[in-house]
Amino acid sequence: MLLVHLCFGAALLGLGRSDDRRLFWVAAIPPAAVLVWVLARAGGILDGTAVSETINWVSGLDLAVSLRVDAFSLVMVLLVAGIGVLIQVYASRYFNPDTPGLGRLAGLLTLFAGAMLGLVTADNLLWLYVCWELTSITSYLLIGWSDRDPEARSSALQALLMTAAGGLVMLVGVIALVWALGSTNVPELFQRTALLEPTQQAWIFGAFALAFAIKVPILPFHTWLADAHTEAPTAGSVILAAILLKLGGY
Numbered sequence: 001m002l003l004v005h006l007c008f009g010a011a012l013l014g015l016g017r018s019d020d021r022r023l024f025w026v027a028a029i030p031p032a033a034v035l036v037w038v039l040a041r042a043g044g045i046l047d048g049t050a051v052s053e054t055i056n057w058v059s060g061l062d063l064a065v066s067l068r069v070d071a072f073s074l075v076m077v078l079l080v081a082g083i084g085v086l087i088q089v090y091a092s093r094y095f096n097p098d099t100p101g102l103g104r105l106a107g108l109l110t111l112f113a114g115a116m117l118g119l120v121t122a123d124n125l126l127w128l129y130v131c132w133e134l135t136s137i138t139s140y141l142l143i144g145w146s147d148r149d150p151e152a153r154s155s156a157l158q159a160l161l162m163t164a165a166g167g168l169v170m171l172v173g174v175i176a177l178v179w180a181l182g183s184t185n186v187p188e189l190f191q192r193t194a195l196l197e198p199t200q201q202a203w204i205f206g207a208f209a210l211a212f213a214i215k216v217p218i219l220p221f222h223t224w225l226a227d228a229h230t231e232a233p234t235a236g237s238v239i240l241a242a243i244l245l246k247l248g249g250y
Contacts, residue, residue, distance in 0.1 A: 005030045005114025015103030024092035027106035031084030038077050045074050066124035076120035076250055083242045084113040091235040112138040125184045129174050136163040142236035143228045155227035162224045166214030173207030215248035
């Protein structure tokens with residue numbers, strides 16, 4: 001499902017400044033496929049049978065694309081896929097037929113949804129961090145979709161700088177946690193957190209909490225959000241509000 005998002009997103013980006021609104025219907029295929037996939041397995045997942053997949057990426061760094069859908073992440077997967085479909089369908093009628101750049105927008109929405117899907121299903125801490133940063137990059141590109149508008153570029157840069165700063169703080173927490181507990185597997189890390197000293201627990205938790213607070217965003221880190229909603233295209237603004245801001249809480 002992640003590869004489907006990547007392939008469709010890249011293909012739509014390749015269409016650049018196309019003004020064909022039907023491209024949004026094409027972009028709706030990946031989230032619709034995820035929706036069908038997860039609904040077909042929802043009964044077993046809710047009964048406690050999680051679906052998991054692991055693909056080794058960089059063995060020397062213990063970096064793997066490790067994914068897991070359990071009853072908790074099922075809610076977010078349904079949110080990403082369900083709202084993803086609705087946004088694409090809405091966008092297919094919202095924009096004027098002669099609006100340039102619709103192919104690029106459809107591709108960015110698809111890649112953004114794929115990054116969020118990877119994040120909410122991540123079962124490896126390093127992979128989770130990669131997807132976390134991908135959401136920051138794709139949200140930056142979405143907010144600055146009107147790239148000839150200086151206000152849109154400014155708002156996109158503000159959002160990128162703030163979320164990237166939070167990402168760097170989170171990276172410190174990731175490195176400290178992996179170094180202290182010797183694993184990148186999320187369930188193993190949960191089991192081993194009692195091995196941390198109280199001081200370690202406090203500042204590692206603080207690093208993660210700060211990154212999550214910026215993504216939500218919580219006062220005083222909220223300043224990027226109003227400008228982002230003002231300048232982002234409507235479809236991008238909806239996906240920011242409906243999904244991205246909930247990832248910090250999740």
